[in-house]
Amino acid sequence: RNTEGNRMHLHICDQVFVVKVQQQASFSEDTSCAYIDLKHKFPSYAARENKFGPLGLFNLGEIFDSCKSFKAQATDKPIALTVSSESDSIIKAVLALGAYSIVHCNTDLAVAMGCIQPLLSEISSNSSDPRNTESNVELQVQDCLAGLLKAKTIGWADFVFGGFDADEYKHLGCPLNADLHEIVPGKLIIMRGPRDLPSGATWLDTVHADGRIGPRDFSPTHFADILQQLNVQAVVQCSTPLYDSHGFEEAGIAVVDLCCEGDSPPPVDVLSKFIAIAERLPGAIAVHGGAGPGWSGTLAALYMMKHH
Structure with missing residues (x-):
């Protein structure tokens, strides 16, 4: 000093x-x-x-x-x-x-x-x-x-050449592009929940009455294109969906409903179902939340605790 x-x-x-x-x-x-x-x-x-x-x-x-x-x-x-x-x-x-x-x-x-x-x-x-x-x-x-x-x-954050791709992580994590993060490489992704948007739009900015621009919303079709590249086989809903699952299903991505009302932590049966889904699918799964404090993060943490 x-x-x-x-x-x-x-x-x-x-x-x-x-x-x-x-x-x-x-x-x-x-x-x-x-x-x-x-x-x-x-x-x-x-x-x-x-x-x-x-x-x-x-x-x-x-x-x-x-x-x-x-x-x-x-x-x-x-x-x-x-x-x-x-x-x-x-x-x-x-x-x-x-x-x-x-x-x-x-x-x-x-x-x-x-x-x-x-x-x-x-x-x-x-x-x-x-x-x-x-x-x-x-x-x-x-x-x-x-x-x-x-x-x-365990090789998830290897910043040497050919390892962690900081540019891709930055692009997908930006709320203007996808607001999506790969938590377990090749297996587990957390993203913000999509919405059905008017006139077939794939994204839409929310503009408040005072002129402020709120979070950008994305359609299932927008996410489906990205999730296919990440070998995602299922989307897990942890909150009441604001979209029709058809956009994902057309892309060959299953949609699993694990929604539960209230702000309580995920119940044991939901945790068990999530772990079972993740273990049975050979590819990746994507999770979006909103049902209570940190459901997506809790599910991801439990999977990592068991397997890593």
């Missing part, structure tokens, strides 16, 4: 530093480092950031690519990730550097947590929540990095 005027340098690992800038306007880069600006180079989808966190796997992939590119161009230069003093900017650096330590420096969880401890101290000294919102989920940085380490160990 080295404080100098408008900036604070924190060494993390493998010649990677974080430069915390108090006032961005008065900060100027020097030639001794290769700089990556986390705040501006990797913006998040603002409408979802407060709910789901500040960084996704595709952000990490872009950061890793930038680090590798800088190292290839100037191997003797350290890499400096610049962040502002706000908590949301620092938490991006925490996740990015912890992930870098695990993925590219091959450290274990304890070493990775030790690397980012100075940054964690910066967050704890700031009274505001990094997501600027209340959450009913207690998800710690260590949980995120432990999940990434597990994914790396």
